[in-house]
Amino acid sequence: MNKKVAFYTLGCKLNFSETSTIARSFEGEGFDRVDFSEKADIYVINTCSVTENADKRFKTIVKQAQKSNSDAFVAAVGCYAQLKPEQLAAVDGVDLVLGATEKFKITDYLNDLTKNDRGEVHSCEIEDADFYVGSYAIGDRTRAFLKVQDGCDYKCTYCTIPLARGISRSDTLQNVLQNATEIAAKNIKEIVLTGVNIGDYGKGEFGNKKHEHTFLDLVKALDEIEGIHRLRISSIEPNLLKNETIDFVSKSNSFVPHFHIPLQSGSDAILKLMRRRYLSNLYVDRVSQIRRAMPHACIGVDVIVGFPGETDEHFLETYHFLNELDISYLHVFTYSERDNTLAAEMEDVVPKNIRNKRSKMLRGLSVKKRRAFYESQIGSVRTVLFEGENKSGYIHGFTENYVKVKAPWNPELINQLHKVELTRIDEDGLVRFKFVPEKVLA
Template structure:
């Protein structure tokens, strides 16, 4: 039996796709390892990200690590980095195959033909990518990431994703429901919908037009899937988060009170240079509307620091704006120069030490926001879906604890009880 090990970099979407690739190879008779250091394998597949230079660097480091550990192995690189810079990856010593976005889901076919050759590239013109490939993660977790949309028609000036994943396209509601029922049959209790631009769900291949379904219609259909007790949206653009979606989540027993909404900057000037499709006033309005209908809702925020020309005044506007918003936590990203993006033409660039200082400031603000959010619910009881992973409190302690998330995304710990794995338990927040 041949063996294959996977390593995933980047977003939830990548994890969903890696899991699906693993199941495809298992069906072909491979033994699949979920981590590269689990055992020495015949084949290693790296599913890459290219959002930052750090992600590119990490990919190169992993390739070198694999070849030290298993010099006779076959190394396959796919994902966004592979689509954007295939020649660069193919030149790395030890890489046998580079698969672009259109070839990723033909992995088994390529492995059947592959010999120990250096740097063969199977890529494509990103404009030719039309197919949607369903994917979902399915390991030992209580949550599953279900891909329902791919690609993006937005062209933010800092982003490489449209060049890496192609135009926006979606699964159909009927096929998503079929996936959700398979996930339910596997015993999973929570599904997180993922996509590059999730709010754009429903766009079809322009060469094969049909009734354009909507994200709200998908959510309403999923609400009736038996066996799944919780649904979440991974992330949604503020201009695509409609009042109908907010009101639906407010009245649904299955859709959790939790939204993650990218902001990127609290400066309207910077938002304009980023080519974002909203301004801070719209963002604030969305947050107020959510809390009007769902007072206990968790709201997460993506924000980028150090975008070109971001002045001290621009950054302070971001800090002040975030301080004024009743949000729950921040995901803070340091701007990273990406080849072939319009942002590269903007001058002056922000020195790297200042980028890091601004990142640290917002991380402290995030910690403060999250602490305040949790304290709001101290002494209350919330439903928690407990996960299977057990760990000890300290290195010297033998007492095991388990973790889980409340409906509004507060992570809690409880003494480990095997009978609680993958169950929703009412638990006091402390």
């Protein structure tokens, strides 16, 4: 019988795309993939270090694996494995820890699956992570996460990603297009572009610093791929989101009117402490440019609260800035100290209870913003891509501009695109609709 392997992914879409690539390498070696809740011979945990919670959850996930099979071999890969390999290796039940350059070669380390008294570490100096491994993840039948870029050359004072993933580097355009074509052949309707800093695409193909292609070149080339109905840009820095890209998306065949743009703070003083590469006026300009080109676009925002030095005045500046900005929702992060970052050494630390209070205020604002955006879409005709999960008797889907809709469960709708008219907002905040008299589009 083939040995069984199970995977657990913490963190971002990029991690999910890389887990899928690692999983395919196991399948190529004759392993059978099973769900993480099932009994397996090997459990692979792809870690994240962006928030404090991701660190803490690791031990819980290891215990979950041991509960399913106490004799199973447990391996840790990913960002936390690069940053704190010895710490992970010391967790009871962990047998192998692989750093940034080793994670894609995991099957080379599995000749002997005997349990170890302490985890074996194979990590590298992050400077050695100067090569690129392409990935894509097929999480369900409707969408795929396609990795186009890795690493980051920015030096934001709160962030460990450059320490965990190395320099900014990109896939070749040819390889991205080949992966996109493979995804299209699987009847997947939507591709989400992922990376650490995807607007930096084109830099460092295979570790060099030649700019072979720009992000705009990538977007234009992907728009020509047949069989992909939707392309979505997951997250892009405001200083790298150029007018040309916004204008192209507004007229493109496949790119949807949805942008997720990290802000982090609406206070210029805090942006400078964070060493972000823009100030608030540039952010306003990006939002205005999108609204001019695509009035119905969905715009999501990342924001961090409780950064060292953030006074009540700074926070209120951020709150009012976001309240007045024509955006659609927020992803709110409560600042947490990360080792080996400049921010962790800064003075004027904000007490955790105040961080939590500010976070709660912005999450409330996000609910208000999303509601207002959904209300602005009532009466409009949109295209919905329906998802595959039955949630309490309902099927859900997203419009091209990221309005979440619901309807009574109907398996025939799964992975189908339908024209609908948005009619009302339900008690749970999701949108109801009626079908526009037209056959399935695809």
